[in-house]
Amino acid sequence: xxxxxxxxxxxxxxxxxxxxxxxxxxxxxxxxxxxxxxxxxxxxxxxxxxxxxxxxxxxxxxxxxxxxxxxxxxxxxxxxxxxxxxxxxxxxxxxxxxxxxxxxxxxxxxxxxxxxxxxxxxxxxxxxxxxxxxxxxxxxxxxxxxxxxxxxxxxxxxxxxxxxxxxxxxxxxxxxxxxxxxxxxxxxxxxxxxxxxxxxxxxxxxxxxxxxxxxxxxxxxxxxxxxxxxxxxxxxxxxxxxxxxxxxxxxxxxxxxxxxxxxxxxxxxxxxxxxxxxxxxxxxxxxxxxxxxxxxxxxxxxxxxxxxxxxxxxxxxxxxx
Amino acid sequence: xxxxxxxxxxxxxxxxxxxxxxxxxxxxxxxxxxxxxxxxxxxxxxxxxxxxxxxxxxxxxxxxxxxxxxxxxxxxxxxxxxxxxxxxxxxxxxxxxxxxxxxxxxxxxxxxxxxxxxxxxxxxxxxxxxxxxxxxxxxxxxxxxxxxxxxxxxxxxx
Amino acid sequence: xxxxxxxxxxxxxxxxxxxxxxxxxxxxxxxxxxxxxxxxxxxxxxxxxxxxxxxxxxxxxxxxxxxxxxxxxxxxxxxxxxxxxxxxxxxxxxxxxxxxxxxxxxxxxxxxxxxxxxxxxxxxxxxxxxxxxxxxxxxxxxxxxxxxxxxxxxxxxxxxxxxxxxxxxxxxxxxxxxxxxxxxxxxxxxxxxxxxxxxxxxxxxxxxxxxxxxxxxxxxxxxxxxxxxxxxxxxxxxxxxxxxxxxxxxxxxxxxxxxxxxxxxxxxxxxxxxxxxxxxxxxxxxxxxxxxxxxxxxxxxxxxxxxxxxxxxxxxxxxxxxxxxxxxxxxxxxxxxxxxxxxxxxxxxxxxxxxxxxxxxxxxxxxxxxxxxxxxxxxxxxxxxxxxxxxxxxxxxxxxxxxxxxxxxxxxxxxxxxxxxxxxxxxxxxxxxxxxxxxxxxxxxxxxxxxxxxxxxxxxxxxxxxxxxxxxxxxxxxxxxxxxxxxxxxxxxxxxxxx
Numbered sequence: 001x002x003x004x005x006x007x008x009x010x011x012x013x014x015x016x017x018x019x020x021x022x023x024x025x026x027x028x029x030x031x032x033x034x035x036x037x038x039x040x041x042x043x044x045x046x047x048x049x050x051x052x053x054x055x056x057x058x059x060x061x062x063x064x065x066x067x068x069x070x071x072x073x074x075x076x077x078x079x080x081x082x083x084x085x086x087x088x089x090x091x092x093x094x095x096x097x098x099x100x101x102x103x104x105x106x107x108x109x110x111x112x113x114x115x116x117x118x119x120x121x122x123x124x125x126x127x128x129x130x131x132x133x134x135x136x137x138x139x140x141x142x143x144x145x146x147x148x149x150x151x152x153x154x155x156x157x158x159x160x161x162x163x164x165x166x167x168x169x170x171x172x173x174x175x176x177x178x179x180x181x182x183x184x185x186x187x188x189x190x191x192x193x194x195x196x197x198x199x200x201x202x203x204x205x206x207x208x209x210x211x212x213x214x215x216x217x218x219x220x221x222x223x224x225x226x227x228x229x230x231x232x233x234x235x236x237x238x239x240x241x242x243x244x245x246x247x248x249x250x251x252x253x254x255x256x257x258x259x260x261x262x263x264x265x266x267x268x269x270x271x272x273x274x275x276x277x278x279x280x281x282x283x284x285x286x287x288x289x290x291x292x293x294x295x296x297x298x299x300x301x302x303x304x305x306x307x308x309x310x311x312x313x314x315x316x317x318x319x320x321x
Numbered sequence: 322x323x324x325x326x327x328x329x330x331x332x333x334x335x336x337x338x339x340x341x342x343x344x345x346x347x348x349x350x351x352x353x354x355x356x357x358x359x360x361x362x363x364x365x366x367x368x369x370x371x372x373x374x375x376x377x378x379x380x381x382x383x384x385x386x387x388x389x390x391x392x393x394x395x396x397x398x399x400x401x402x403x404x405x406x407x408x409x410x411x412x413x414x415x416x417x418x419x420x421x422x423x424x425x426x427x428x429x430x431x432x433x434x435x436x437x438x439x440x441x442x443x444x445x446x447x448x449x450x451x452x453x454x455x456x457x458x459x460x461x462x463x464x465x466x467x468x469x470x471x472x473x474x475x476x477x478x479x
Numbered sequence: 480x481x482x483x484x485x486x487x488x489x490x491x492x493x494x495x496x497x498x499x500x501x502x503x504x505x506x507x508x509x510x511x512x513x514x515x516x517x518x519x520x521x522x523x524x525x526x527x528x529x530x531x532x533x534x535x536x537x538x539x540x541x542x543x544x545x546x547x548x549x550x551x552x553x554x555x556x557x558x559x560x561x562x563x564x565x566x567x568x569x570x571x572x573x574x575x576x577x578x579x580x581x582x583x584x585x586x587x588x589x590x591x592x593x594x595x596x597x598x599x600x601x602x603x604x605x606x607x608x609x610x611x612x613x614x615x616x617x618x619x620x621x622x623x624x625x626x627x628x629x630x631x632x633x634x635x636x637x638x639x640x641x642x643x644x645x646x647x648x649x650x651x652x653x654x655x656x657x658x659x660x661x662x663x664x665x666x667x668x669x670x671x672x673x674x675x676x677x678x679x680x681x682x683x684x685x686x687x688x689x690x691x692x693x694x695x696x697x698x699x700x701x702x703x704x705x706x707x708x709x710x711x712x713x714x715x716x717x718x719x720x721x722x723x724x725x726x727x728x729x730x731x732x733x734x735x736x737x738x739x740x741x742x743x744x745x746x747x748x749x750x751x752x753x754x755x756x757x758x759x760x761x762x763x764x765x766x767x768x769x770x771x772x773x774x775x776x777x778x779x780x781x782x783x784x785x786x787x788x789x790x791x792x793x794x795x796x797x798x799x800x801x802x803x804x805x806x807x808x809x810x811x812x813x814x815x816x817x818x819x820x821x822x823x824x825x826x827x828x829x830x831x832x833x834x835x836x837x838x839x840x841x842x843x844x845x846x847x848x849x850x851x852x853x854x855x856x857x858x859x860x861x862x863x864x865x866x867x868x869x870x871x872x873x874x875x876x877x878x879x880x881x882x883x884x885x886x887x888x889x890x891x892x893x894x895x896x897x898x899x900x901x902x903x904x905x906x907x908x909x910x911x912x913x914x915x916x917x918x919x920x921x922x923x924x925x926x927x928x929x930x931x932x933x934x935x936x937x938x939x940x941x942x943x944x945x946x947x948x949x950x951x952x953x954x955x956x957x958x959x960x961x962x963x964x965x966x967x968x969x970x971x972x973x974x975x976x977x978x
Binding site: 345362373376384387396397399411432435436437439447466 | 512526646647649650653654656657660664666667669671672695698699702703704705706867868869870872873874876877880881884885886888890893894897900908909910923927930931932933934935936937938939
C-alpha cells in the first residue's frame with residue numbers, strides 16, 4: 001500500500017516535471033535552513049525544495065540545516081564558506097535581524113545578497129475575554145499609566161513579539177524601557193498563560209491564536225498589518241484605532257556575498273518563478289502563510305529599513321547597549 | 322575526627338576537584354559580574370549564576386576538607402593503550418568532519434579505532450566493516466529521512 | 480455517554496482495513512526511526528510528516544498517531560540496550576535498564592518497558608478520552624509559580640540518583656546546573672558563559688551531555704579496565720521473558736508511573752522529564768529491594784517508562800482541546816493538522832468529530848499494535864548484546880555520534896560530546912554519579928525561568944510562591960520529602976550525610 005502511494009507520488013512528480021519547460025531544469029540548488037529540522041525556517045526551506053523541484057524550476061534542491069543562535073551560525077557559514085557560490089541560498093527572516101544584534105554576530109545580513117521576501121505574517125495582541133481592556137486605546141492608557149502592571153506574554157526575548165510590545169508602548173506614549181515583557185518558550189506556554197489569566201496581554205502570530213479567538217476565549221486588541229486580514233475581517237488594525245504601529249514577521253531568502261550580476265539574476269529569477277508557481281501557492285495555502293513576495297531590489301531596500309528600525313527598538317528596550 | 326586530619330596524607334585527586342570547583346565558581350561569578358543587562362522586574366540573569374557559584378564554593382571547600390581526611394575513592398590503574406586508541410578515534414572523527422572527509426569515513430575511523438582499543442588486531446577488516454556500516458547509515462539518513470549529512474568524497478558517489 | 484458513542488463512531492472509522500494498514504505502517508516507521516539515538520520523537524514525526532501528505536486527512540492523522548506512539552517506544556530500546564538515552568525523557572529508563580541489560584536481564588527490561596508503555600498508553604488514552612475537557616481547565620490554571628514548585632519537588636527527588644555519597648552527588652548536580660547556565664538567557668536574551676563561542680549560544684544539548692556521559696563515558700571506562708576485570712556481557716541470563724517475580728514487581732510501578740505522567744504531561748509546561756524523575760525516586764523509596772537500585776532494579780524501568788508514555792498521551796490533552804502545542808513533538812503534530820486546514824482547539828471536536836474520534840480510536844489501536852510488534856522483537860534486540868565486545872562498543876560509539884552528526888554536525892558539538900565522554904569516564908573512575916548532572920541540566924534552566932517569570936508577574940514579591948494554593952502545597956510536599964528522611968533516621972544520619 002505504502003509502496004503504491006509512494007510510486008503514485010513519484011508518477012505525479014514526474015508528470016509535473018515533464019509538463020514544464022526544461023530551460024531551468026539544469027539548475028542545482030542548495031538551501032540552508034539556519035535552524036533545526038522541524039522549525040519554521042526549516043519548513044520554509046523544505047517547502048521551497050518541494051515547489052522548486054515539483055514545478056521543474058530546479059533539477060535538484062538540497063536542504064541543509066545549520067542550527068544555532070537564532071540563525072547567526074548559519075549566517076556566518078553562508079558569508080564565509082559560501083562566498084561566491086551561485087547555487088547557495090539561505091532562508092531567514094525578521095527574527096534573524098534581532099538575533100544578529102542580540103548575539104553581537106560578527107556577520108550581518110548586509111553582507112549577504114538579498115534575493116526575495118517570500119511570506120509575512122501579521123502579529124496580533126490579544127487579551128482574555130474577561131479582561132476589562134476592550135480595545136487598543138484601553139491598553140494604551142494602561143501602558144502609559146503604569147507599564148509595570150501590564151504584563152506581556154510572548155515568544156523569545158528580542159523576537160518579533162517582544163519588539164511589537166516595545167513599539168506598542170512607544171506608540172502609546174508610554175516608556176518602552178519599562179515594559180514588563182515575559183518571554184515564554186513556545187506559543188503553547190504563552191497561550192496557556194493567557195487563558196489562565198496570568199498576564200495582561202499576549203502577542204503572537206495571528207494563526208497561533210486563531211482557534212481561541214474564534215472560540216471566544218481571547219479578544220483581539222489589534223492586528224499589526226497595514227490593513228485588516230482577509231481571514232479575520234472583524235479584527236481591527238492598530239492604525240485604524242489611532243495607534244501608529246505596523247509590523248510584519250516576514251521570511252525571505254538571501255544568497256552568499258560575492259556573486260556576479262548574472263549569478264544573482266539567475267537565483268532571483270528562479271525564486272521569482274517559484275513564488276508565482278502553482279505549487280508554491282498551494283503550499284502557502286496549506287500552511288496558512290501569506291504571500292509577501294518582494295523581488296530582490298525592493299527587498300534589499302526593505303531589509304535596510306527593517307534593520308534600522310529593529311536596532312532602534314532594541315536599544316530603546318534595553319536589549320542592546 | 323580530629324586525629325584523622327593529622328595523618329599527613331593528602332588525597333591529591335580530591336584537591337584537584339576542589340581546585341576545579343573553586344575555579345569554576347570564580348568563572349561563573351566573573352561572567353555574571355560582566356552582565357550588562359538586568360531585568361526591569363523580578364530577579365535578573367545574574368541571580369542564578371550567583372546561586373550556582375555559592376553552591377560550587379561550598380562543594381569545593383567540602384572537597385578540600387575531604388582531601389585531608391579519607392579522600393575520594395581510589396581508582397584502579399587504567400589500560401592507557403586502550404584509551405589512547407579510542408581517543409585517537411574520537412579525534413580522528415572530529416578532524417574528519419572538520420576537514421570535510423564526510424560521514425562515512427568518520428564512521429569507519431571511530432569504528433576501527435574503538436575495536437582496536439578493545440583489543441581486536443584487525444584494523445583493516447574493521448575499517449571495512451566501519452565503511453559498510455557508514456554507508457548503510459548514510460543511505461538511511463540521507464535518502465530515506467532526507468537529513469543532510471556531512472559530505473565528503475565518498476558521499477558524493479551516492 | 481455521548482463520549483462513548485463518539486468513541487464507538489471513531490472506532491468504526493479507524494477499523495476500516497485501509498486505516499488499520501496506515502496505522503500499522505505508522506507504528507512500524509515510528510519505531511524504526513525512533514530507535515535511532517539522537518532522533519527523538521519530535522524529529523521522527525517531523526521527518527515522517529511528508530510521508531503522510533499524500534493520504535486523505537483521516538488516514539494521514541491515523542498514521543500520524545502510529546508514528547507518534549511508535550517514536551515513543553523506540554526511544555527506550557537504545558536507552559536500555561546501549562545506555563544511550565536518545566531523548567531526555569528516557570534518561571531515567573537508562574539508569575536501571577542498561578544495568579539490567581548487562582546482567583543478562585535485557586529481555587525482562589525491554590518487556591517491562593513495552594508492557595508498561597502499553598498499560599500507560601492505554602490508561603492515559605482513556606484519560607484523554609474522558610477527562611480531557613475537565614483536566615485542561617485545571618492545567619491552564621497552573622502559573623509560573625506552580626511550575627517552579629513542581630521543579631523544586633523534582634529537584635528533591637534527584638537525591639535518589641546520588642549513590643552512596645551525598646557530596647559527590649551534589650557536586651555532579653551543581654556542575655549540571657552550571658552547565659544549564661551556558662547559552663542565551665531565555666528572559667533577557669543575553670549570553671551567559673559562552674566566552675565568545677557562537678556554538679555555545681544555544682546552550683548544551685541535553686542529549687549531547689547524556690549520550691556523552693552515559694554511552695561514551697561507559698565505553699571509555701570499560702576499555703580502561705579491560706585487562707584487569709574484563710566485562711562480561713551475557714545477553715540472556717535466566718528467562719528472556721518476564722518471570723512471575725518481574726510481573727509482581729512491575730505492575731504497581733506501571734500504574735504509579737502513569738499517575739505521574741498523564742497529569743504532568745497535560746500541563747502546558749509540565750514536560751515528560753519531571754514525571755520520569757518523580758517516578759524513579761518514588762519507586763526507589765517504595766521498592767522492597769532498594770539495594771538493587773543502581774544495579775538493575777526492574778521497578779526503575781517499569782515506572783519511568785510508563786510515566787514517559789503517559790506524559791506523551793497527556794501532551795495531546797492541551798493539543799486537542801485547546802490547540803496548545805506544549806512540546807516540540809506537539810508543535811510538529813499541530814503543523815500536521817494544519818496541512819488539512821484543521822485547527823485543533825475548542826472547536827475541533829464540534830467541527831470534525833469523525834476525525835478527532837477516529838484519531839483517538841487509532842491511538843488505542845496503535846498502542847495494541849505496538850505491543851504486538853515489539854514483544855517478538857525483544858529476542859532480536861537482546862541478541863545485539865551477543866556481538867563480540869570490540870564490535871559492540873565500536874558500534875555503540877558509532878551510534879552515539881551519528882545522532883549528533885545527523886542533526887548538528889559541527890566540530891564544536893562533536894568535541895563537546897567527546898569531552899563529556901571523558902568527563903563521564905573520570906567520574907566513573909572516581910565514583911561520582913553521572914545522572915544528577917544531566918538532571919541538573921534539564922531542571923536547572925526550567926526552574927530558573929519559571930521562578931523569574933513568577934517574580935516578574937509579582938513585580939519581585941517572593942510571597943507569590945506561598946500565596947497560591949498549588950505552589951504552596953507542592954513546596955510543602957517537597958519540604959517534607961527533603962526533611963522526613965533526616966527526621967526519621969535521627970541526627971546521627973544527618974551528620975554522616977553532611978560529610
